[in-house]
Amino acid sequence: MRIDLEGRRVAIGGVRHALADAAAAALAENCATVAFGVEREADLLIIAHPLDLDAAYRPDELIALADWTADAMIERGGGRIIHIVPAVAVLPMRRHAAAGPALAAVIAAMRGLAMRAAPTVLVNALATGWIEAGASGDAAMGTHVPLGRPGRIEEAVPGLLFLADPMNTYTTGQVLTVDGGWTAGYGRDF
Numbered sequence: 001m002r003i004d005l006e007g008r009r010v011a012i013g014g015v016r017h018a019l020a021d022a023a024a025a026a027l028a029e030n031c032a033t034v035a036f037g038v039e040r041e042a043d044l045l046i047i048a049h050p051l052d053l054d055a056a057y058r059p060d061e062l063i064a065l066a067d068w069t070a071d072a073m074i075e076r077g078g079g080r081i082i083h084i085v086p087a088v089a090v091l092p093m094r095r096h097a098a099a100g101p102a103l104a105a106v107i108a109a110m111r112g113l114a115m116r117a118a119p120t121v122l123v124n125a126l127a128t129g130w131i132e133a134g135a136s137g138d139a140a141m142g143t144h145v146p147l148g149r150p151g152r153i154e155e156a157v158p159g160l161l162f163l164a165d166p167m168n169t170y171t172t173g174q175v176l177t178v179d180g181g182w183t184a185g186y187g188r189d190f
Contacts, residue, residue: 001158003165005032010164011042011069014062018135019084019128020048022153023160030161038065040072044164045081049106051128051136053088053096063109070117081117082163083110083125086136087179090127095140107175114173122172124163128156129179137179146181 010032012020023046024034032044039045047062066081073079089107092100107125114123130137130150142150159178162168177183 001026001161003030003161003167005030005044005164005166008032008043008166009039009041010034010044010046011039012036012046012048013038013065014046014048014084015050017048017051019051019131019153019156020046022157023048023084026157026161027164038069040069041076042069043073043079045069045079046160047081047083049083049085049089049103051084051086051131053086053093053099053138055099057099057102059102059106059109063106066109066113066123070113070121070123073121074117077120079121080164081110081113081121081123082160083107084160085125085127085175087127087129087141087177087183088137089125090175090177091183093138093141095138110175111173118172122163122169124171124173125175126156126160126163127175127177127179127183129177129182131156137182141179141182144182145179146184149180151178151180
């Protein structure tokens with residue numbers, strides 16, 4: 001997917017993982033200047049949350065990073081913030097009872113910030129399901145994915161590019177879920 005990010009500065013904060021690295025590469029291929037870490041002057045902030053559902057996680061710091069950056073973007077007159085989260089943020093999973101509420105808090109905070117920062121800053125999330133080789137999700141999701149296979153990182157990245165695209169000017173407070181249909185419902189017969 002090609003989008004025009006010429007002259008745009010992108011900061012990627014949070015956890016460095018395969019999906020964050022792939023996002024950085026795709027954004028750079030679309031002419032953005034990309035840096036890992038906190039950069040208050042960024043035009044686009046990607047916040048990469050942990051994709052390991054078994055990790056102990058408190059999202060407070062990354063939610064605060066989004067708020068802090070949004071304030072700077074509002075002062076400058078525009079920007080975008082995109083959270084990368086596992087699909088468990090949208091649909092809890094019994095096997096990961098602790099991850100669900102923590103990640104749901106990210107979605108609630110993202111939507112609150114989208115309301116507060118509008119119309120100047122667009123704030124959204126990309127939620128990924130079971131992605132190859134443990135990059136995201138839980139292999140147990142595989143028994144319930146209607147498409148019947150794990151996704152590939154290169155299948156998730158276009159969703160992020162859609163949310164980052166300067167031509168996309170009317171999407172805020174939304175979660176774009178790239179999960180092979182996992183959150184739509186069980187893909188197997190009982």
